[in-house]
Amino acid sequence: MAESIVRRNDPNAITPFWNRIPQFFLFPLSPQPLLFMLGVAAALLLASLLPPLRLPIAFLAVLGFLRYCYAVLDRAAFGLASTPRLDSQGAGIYRPWKQLAVLLVYGLMVAFSQAVLGTIAAHAIEYTLLLLLPANVMWLGLTNSLLASLNVVKLFGLMRAIGWPYLALCVFVVLLSAAADTVSYFLVFPLGSTVFAVPAFALAQMYFILITFNMLGYALYQYRERCVRWARTPRLPPPHSTSPSRSGGSRRRPPPWTPASSNCSTRVSRVPLPT
Numbered sequence: 001m002a003e004s005i006v007r008r009n010d011p012n013a014i015t016p017f018w019n020r021i022p023q024f025f026l027f028p029l030s031p032q033p034l035l036f037m038l039g040v041a042a043a044l045l046l047a048s049l050l051p052p053l054r055l056p057i058a059f060l061a062v063l064g065f066l067r068y069c070y071a072v073l074d075r076a077a078f079g080l081a082s083t084p085r086l087d088s089q090g091a092g093i094y095r096p097w098k099q100l101a102v103l104l105v106y107g108l109m110v111a112f113s114q115a116v117l118g119t120i121a122a123h124a125i126e127y128t129l130l131l132l133l134p135a136n137v138m139w140l141g142l143t144n145s146l147l148a149s150l151n152v153v154k155l156f157g158l159m160r161a162i163g164w165p166y167l168a169l170c171v172f173v174v175l176l177s178a179a180a181d182t183v184s185y186f187l188v189f190p191l192g193s194t195v196f197a198v199p200a201f202a203l204a205q206m207y208f209i210l211i212t213f214n215m216l217g218y219a220l221y222q223y224r225e226r227c228v229r230w231a232r233t234p235r236l237p238p239p240h241s242t243s244p245s246r247s248g249g250s251r252r253r254p255p256p257w258t259p260a261s262s263n264c265s266t267r268v269s270r271v272p273l274p275t
Contacts, residue, residue, distance in 0.1 A: 014079075017219050018168060024218075028210040033072070037206045040065050041199035048195040065206060066096035069213040073141045076217025077224075098146040102136055105150060134173050135159050135166070138216050161226045162219065169219055173212055180208035 017024075027033065040061045047057035106129045114122035135158045140149035148154055159166045184204040191197040220227065 014222050016165075017215055017222055018165075018172075020218065021172075024211045024215050027072075027214050028207045033068075033210055036065075036068055037203055037210070040206060041203050044202050045195060045199045048198055061202075063096045063100075065209075066099055067093065069209060070095045070099075070141055072210060073137070073213045073217035073220075076214050077141070077220040079218075079221040095140060095144055098140060098144070098149065099137070101146055102140065102149055106133075130174075131170060132156075132159075134169055134216055137213070138220055141217070142220070158227065162223045163226070165219070165223070169215070172215060176208045176212050180205050183208070 028037065043057055043061045047054045047061070050057070109129065110122055110126045113125045132152070132155045135155040136149050139154060139158055140146070143149065162169070184201045187200040187204050188197045191200055
């Protein structure tokens with residue numbers, strides 16, 4: 001049985017995410033995440049040494065890392081402190097593609113607003129999208145649906161379900177992004193244009209991105225009952241994990257922190273944990 005972050009039969013025992021900042025910073029230094037980051041950095045180093053294969057290797061490394069990030073988010077949303085296996089299949093093979101598609105759509109929206117509406121409107125849309133991005137990552141992680149993750153109504157609903165702590169979550173995400181850029185600069189500047197510059201930059205970025213995904217998953221776990229009360233509708237998008245049905249198709253399964261019954265106050269201890 002995997003290690004649990006809290007006593008699962010006592011929701012009041014859940015530590016708020018802002019009190020777990022040290023644990024979030026230590027998480028990427030655990031053996032499995034650290035090995036994964038070093039593997040991605042080694043792949044990027046190889047790409048630097050093989051110019052014809054630079055772009056394909058770099059693109060595959062980014063996709064593999066994003067897939068691992070969503071595996072981290074999944075485990076944290078379960079309320080589990082253990083790290084996912086390096087070969088974890090829990091993240092879903094298409095979620096990295098969908099996340100890149102979301103970023104592309106966001107970029108196109110900002111560019112279009114800049115060309116049509118002007119700079120002020122473009123900045124307003126850009127900041128709004130940045131505010132929605134954490135909710136987008138969490139909702140994509142739960143539903144595995146590109147359209148659902150682009151649904152602004154759903155994203156604002158998730159933000160409202162979490163409440164004011166969502167703003168604190170956004171502040172932490174912005175600070176982590178700024179820290180990643182700062183650390184990247186101090187790592188890359190001494191290396192100049194050597195082949196080690198790109199792997200060093202990638203290591204710094206991956207470290208803080210893993211912290212972010214772990215924090216977002218934990219926030220879902222911390223506010224799971226609020227999210228369940230908001231999300232339990234007949235139109236809830238299908239989750240990313242499905243299991244075969246007797247008819248040969250697939251049947252829906254609730255998100256990992258969803259209560260087993262229709263009673264939203266059901267304790268999470270009723271949900272079987274992965275081994």
